[in-house]
Amino acid sequence: xxxxxxxxxxxxxAVAGLVAFLFARIFAEPIISKAIAYESAxxxxxxKLDKAQGLPVPAPGxxxxxxxxxxxxxxxxxxxxxxxxxxxxxxxxxxIAIGRVGRVRPFTLALLIPAFYxxxxxxVPFLKYPANPPAIGHENTIKERGALFLxxxxxxxxxxxxxxYFGQKLHKRLSLYSSVVTAAxxxxxxxxxxxxxxxxxxxxxxxxxxxGRQATETPLPLTDANGKIVFPxxxxxxxxxxxxxxxxxxxxxxxxIALLFAPQAQRLLDPAGAKAAKESRLVEGHxxxxx
Amino acid sequence: MSNTSAVSSTTSTPIxxxxxxANVKTVALLLGVSxxxxxxxxxxxxxxxxxxxxxxxxVAHEFFHDGRHLLGFPCH
Ligand SMILES: [Zn+2]
Numbered sequence: 001x002x003x004x005x006x007x008x009x010x011x012x013x014a015v016a017g018l019v020a021f022l023f024a025r026i027f028a029e030p031i032i033s034k035a036i037a038y039e040s041a042x043x044x045x046x047x048k049l050d051k052a053q054g055l056p057v058p059a060p061g062x063x064x065x066x067x068x069x070x071x072x073x074x075x076x077x078x079x080x081x082x083x084x085x086x087x088x089x090x091x092x093x094x095x096i097a098i099g100r101v102g103r104v105r106p107f108t109l110a111l112l113i114p115a116f117y118x119x120x121x122x123x124v125p126f127l128k129y130p131a132n133p134p135a136i137g138h139e140n141t142i143k144e145r146g147a148l149f150l151x152x153x154x155x156x157x158x159x160x161x162x163x164x165y166f167g168q169k170l171h172k173r174l175s176l177y178s179s180v181v182t183a184a185x186x187x188x189x190x191x192x193x194x195x196x197x198x199x200x201x202x203x204x205x206x207x208x209x210x211x212g213r214q215a216t217e218t219p220l221p222l223t224d225a226n227g228k229i230v231f232p233x234x235x236x237x238x239x240x241x242x243x244x245x246x247x248x249x250x251x252x253x254x255x256x257i258a259l260l261f262a263p264q265a266q267r268l269l270d271p272a273g274a275k276a277a278k279e280s281r282l283v284e285g286h287x288x289x290x291x
Numbered sequence: 292m293s294n295t296s297a298v299s300s301t302t303s304t305p306i307x308x309x310x311x312x313a314n315v316k317t318v319a320l321l322l323g324v325s326x327x328x329x330x331x332x333x334x335x336x337x338x339x340x341x342x343x344x345x346x347x348x349x350v351a352h353e354f355f356h357d358g359r360h361l362l363g364f365p366c367h
Contacts, residue, residue: 001310002310002311002317002320002321003320006320006324024357024358024361028357028361029357032357032360032361061367063353064349064350064353064354065353065354065356069354070353070354070356070357071357073354074353074354074355074356074357074358075355075356075357075358075361077354077355077358078335078354078355078357078358078359078362079358079361079362081331081335082331082332082335082336082358082362084331085327085328085329085331085332086328086332088324088325088327088328089324089325089328091324092321092324092325092328095310095311095321096311096321098306098309098310099306099307099308099309099310100309102307103305103306103307104305104306105305105306106305106306122362122363125363126363129363129365130363131360131361131362131363131364132360132365132366133360134360134366134367137365137366137367139367142340142341142365142366142367143341143342145341145365146337146340146341146342146364146365147341149363149364149365150337242360242361245361246361246362246363249361249362250362250363269306269310270306
């Protein structure tokens with residue numbers, strides 16, 4: 001049973017990843033390509049300015065795969081594999097949670113768990129360190145950026161797990177309403193404190209040295225020796241679109257896992273419920289069966 | 292089966308007892324699956340960026356590059 005559920009979870013995730021890839025290929029990839037074009041043009045202008053001042057020009061990054069491979073195959077492989085892994089983790093959380101989180105129907109629980117993973121592992125960390133397209137991010141801050149992001153994700157996941165755990169304990173003494181609100185406020189308080197403690201990316205050392213104390217790493221306009229703007233800052237609309245698409249992509253991924261996994265989990269754990277759901281129709285004189 | 296709407300509340304049963312218990316076999320299985328999934332997370336999102344298990348190679352980073360950005364990982 002456990003192995004079956006994990007298999008179904010991983011498969012649901014892979015299919016959800018495939019759908020997310022279709023979305024990403026059609027809507028997100030043109031945005032990523034524009035960001036890369038901005039980055040290349042900006043680098044060229046920066047090199048020109050550096051040369052004019054007699055400064056050394058850095059070597060370009062590697063081009064192991066063509067853009068075509070990256071946008072047609074690489075991102076697809078990334079999303080399908082990521083989806084399968086997250087689907088498997090959803091199934092692991094599901095088999096542990098079932099029977100331990102009150103009297104929830106197997107179907108409902110299978111919808112809820114991906115929603116919690118989405119919030120804990122992606123959306124809440126995104127509020128502090130949002131997704132960035134190519135061109136945004138100093139190459140010398142990748143270690144700090146990576147560590148800050150992973151710490152935020154880890155703390156968020158652990159805090160959300162503890163909120164659910166202690167919410168269950170509270171429910172022995174308090175109403176469902178009070179225990180859910182208390183647990184949710186506790187999780188938000190932990191995250192708020194973390195967000196206040198961790199630095200904005202613009203405050204990282206390499207950025208302060210080069211650009212002064214900015215809030216983010218979003219490229220500012222380039223100026224020549226006289227302070228005249230010779231290249232624009234990163235386009236605001238492009239950044240906004242990229243971030244919205246990043247969120248939509250994850251909604252597709254986790255929503256897809258929920259919608260694909262829930263009926264399969266129900267069939268395995270609650271055959272009677274699955275049968276009732278299958279036979280439920282909107283018949284005159286009867287209310288539709290909500291499962 | 293009766294087609295009254297009351298059917299759903301009696302046939303679809305909320306599960307009130309845990310499905311699994313903490314025996315060695317189950318814990319090992321869940322731990323193994325979780326580690327494997329986190330390895331996938333690591334290679335898609337992190338490796339050959341902030342840290343790298345294959346030294347200076349950039350193959351995984353470059354291949355998963357666009358996905359890494361879109362999934363919200365810090366990249367380059
Ligand atoms: Zn990148």
